[in-house]
Amino acid sequence: MLETVRWITAEGNVLAGFEEGVPLLPGKLRIIDQTRLPQELVYLELDDVDEIVAAIRRLSVRGAPAIGCAAALGLAACAQHLEEKELLEKAQEIADQLAASRPTAVNLFWALERCLSHLTRCDKATAEELVREGLAILEEDIQMCRAIGSHGAPLIKEGMGVLTHCNAGALATGDFGTALSPMYVAHTAGRKFTVYSDETRPLNQGSRLTAWELQRAGIDVVTICDNMAAQVMKEGRIDLIIVGSDRIAANGDAANKIGTYGLAVLAKHHGIPFYVAAPTSTIDSSLATGDLIPIEIRDPAEVGAAEGVRVYNPAFDVTPNELISGIITEGGLHRPPYGFA
Numbered sequence: 001m002l003e004t005v006r007w008i009t010a011e012g013n014v015l016a017g018f019e020e021g022v023p024l025l026p027g028k029l030r031i032i033d034q035t036r037l038p039q040e041l042v043y044l045e046l047d048d049v050d051e052i053v054a055a056i057r058r059l060s061v062r063g064a065p066a067i068g069c070a071a072a073l074g075l076a077a078c079a080q081h082l083e084e085k086e087l088l089e090k091a092q093e094i095a096d097q098l099a100a101s102r103p104t105a106v107n108l109f110w111a112l113e114r115c116l117s118h119l120t121r122c123d124k125a126t127a128e129e130l131v132r133e134g135l136a137i138l139e140e141d142i143q144m145c146r147a148i149g150s151h152g153a154p155l156i157k158e159g160m161g162v163l164t165h166c167n168a169g170a171l172a173t174g175d176f177g178t179a180l181s182p183m184y185v186a187h188t189a190g191r192k193f194t195v196y197s198d199e200t201r202p203l204n205q206g207s208r209l210t211a212w213e214l215q216r217a218g219i220d221v222v223t224i225c226d227n228m229a230a231q232v233m234k235e236g237r238i239d240l241i242i243v244g245s246d247r248i249a250a251n252g253d254a255a256n257k258i259g260t261y262g263l264a265v266l267a268k269h270h271g272i273p274f275y276v277a278a279p280t281s282t283i284d285s286s287l288a289t290g291d292l293i294p295i296e297i298r299d300p301a302e303v304g305a306a307e308g309v310r311v312y313n314p315a316f317d318v319t320p321n322e323l324i325s326g327i328i329t330e331g332g333l334h335r336p337p338y339g340f341a
């Protein structure tokens, strides 16, 4: 278990789901600061919207489901400082600030919208109601990730080499992860396999986070540089690829960390099955195709180029549905043609 996103009450109760009788306010959004991993496991406890936005922007908390969970509980943490009479109006303003933190992961917008609409349906709009809804979103995410694990685990056979990109593990979700969840389930079932984890430049979520997660779990993991993936496939070391996603369009086109599209093209060339794992909260049915998915362009400084040299730093790319062998959600393994109405 990794307490990526939790609610911590003033009494120090760490909550993933709602517990009757536990005082919810005053409380704070508690996250693992992923910028400090793998050297240090440090928690941040936040209840200020500017600090929460900054934490999402610098990837202290990251990964589509984790960002959604953090935004929901972050909204609640900020709302507890509001007067009840102004809560509905100010909660919308806080949600707008949180929504402006990153553009690609649809879970961010889905979670905020769900919390605000919950508030309008309540007899009385209170911060405690926002905590309850945020904890419901978190608990549902954890269960969705567990279900993804059970649906995806049969793909991982004894002795396989499994390649993954970036981090779509427990750290990117409420717990268990999406792409890594089938690996955890297969490992628990006693199957032996090796995970090849792309370092995933420029922020190295793979070498820093995925390798750390899998090593902690006792799963055999090999870190490779991104530019080694083709050779590793050519050498026959990879039997299966499973990646996460930040937003999936109605036709199954999937946005994920930059470099994923290239892996899908290589997988096609080498005849390697390529799967995307994501909860249905990552599906954006309002977008017909993946070219409509907004792609975050991040700070050039992250790339570490020579002073004064121009840098292009898109954080995501889109894999067309025809390159995706299957999409694993909590509802099961979807095969093409995809149609997420």
Ligand SMILES: CSC[C@H]1O[C@H](OP(=O)(O)O)[C@H](O)[C@@H]1O
Pocket: 059, 062, 063, 064, 065, 165, 166, 167, 168, 169, 172, 173, 177, 178, 179, 205, 243, 244, 245, 246, 256, 257, 258, 315
């Ligand atoms: C389970 S969503 C994980 C997804 O999010 C990551 O992006 P970032 O690290 O920038 O938040 C990456 O695309 C992962 O596959």
